[in-house]
Amino acid sequence: MLRHGEVGDRRRTERFLGRWLGGSARREEAAAAANREEGLTIAIASGKGGTGKSFLATSLAVTLHQGVAIAPSRWRDTNRRVALVDCDFGLACDHLLLGAKPIKTLQHVISGGARFEDTIIETQHGPRLIPGGSGVQRMANLGRAELAVLGSELGALVCEHDVVLLDIGAGISPQTVLPMSCTDHVILVTQPEIAALTDAYAVIKCLAAQCQRSPFSIVVNRVAEAGQGDKTFEKLAEVARRFTGVELHYLGEVLEDPAVTQRRLGQPPLVVSHPECATSRSIHLILDRLRAVVGSFRPRSVEPSLGFGARFQTQLGQLF
Ligand SMILES: Nc1ncnc2c1ncn2[C@@H]1O[C@H](COP(=O)(O)OP(=O)(O)OP(=O)(O)O)[C@@H](O)[C@H]1O
Ligand SMILES: [Mg+2]
Secondary structure, eight states: OOOHHHHHHHHHHHHHHHHHHHHHHHHHHHHHHHOEEEOEEEEEEOSSTTSSHHHHHHHHHHHHHHHHHTOHHHHHHHOOOEEEEEEOOSBOOHHHHTTOOOSSOHHHHHTTSOOHHHHOEEOTTSOEEEOOOBSOGGGGSOOHHHHHHHHHHHHHHHTTOSEEEEEEOSSOOHHHHHHHHHSSEEEEEEOSSHHHHHHHHHHHHHHHHHOOOOOEEEEEEEESSTTHHHHHHHHHHHHHHHHHOOOEEEEEEEEOOHHHHTOOTTOOOHHHHOTTSHHHHHHHHHHHHHHHHHSOSSOEEEOGGGSHHHHHHHHHHHHO
16 A cells, blocks of 8 residues: 555655656657658669660559559648669660650669659650660760769759669679669579579678668569479579578579560560460469568658668768
8 A cells, every 4th residue: 555655755756757758759759740752763673784774664654554553542641652763874774665765764763863853754655764875885984973862862862752762783793782782572583594693692782791781572584384493493592502602592493585675666565465365464462462472552751871772872971
């Protein structure tokens, strides 16, 4: 039983705790208010060139757009979308695959002659495209100041979209590693051949050393027969686990499909023209598995100091 003095003590303690708890709740509310929403960022990368990154990036962007557009009320409320940034700085081609004719590209942004908003194309198949520069040698070797501009533009872009896909050039140069090291997720596109697998492993090793980063997913493209992708993935996953401690997720395989290679300029992507074909179904399956890995294709609340732009500037400081 409490004695008289102790009741007073308890009331004083409760009043103090009440004020403290109230203050802490207000602090939490203020912190939450300071947070902002950023779209999910996904890099599509590879070690070796020509594995099918641009094919996959454009197919995923169009399919994701269709998925997001199914919820029109949320769409109108937030005016968010799917954006694809062609970060293959020297040899960009996503605009060709999406039937777009860029006027300004990343080349203009990086040289200070434009903002992202001046380059954005609303493609006829849905996703927005920030086209890359093509055939510009200087774009293939960007310096610190140019990359800093890219980081700040990307930081703003992710606040305006549900999902931002980055089609990254092949290899492990600073300008490919940097965006990859900042995205929420990396999809590595490989093929069932030793050179592509070795180069995919090199990217995993490089990123694991560069930053304690988020998970990688693997897509095995251009497989000759069903199931070859699964076996290829198992080999790569085993090597990555043993030598880097990195766990890989498997998103699926895409069969070698002449309809992909034979696409002519101006033809819509296969996921639009033949949504029921085996290749388009593989893209849907890849997206289903990706959703299971990343949780959802919705924006997430982040503290500005931990957002994409801040991560980019931190990684940039470490690279140069
Ligand atoms: N599943 C597939 N079946 C048949 N051809 C494919 C398939 N995927 C991609 N291709 C073809 O492979 C070639 C390279 O594809 P893509 O340009 O997408 O590769 P990339 O990784 O973006 O290349 P780069 O490293 O040069 O950017 C293209 O001609 C494309 O049509
Ligand atoms: Mg490409």
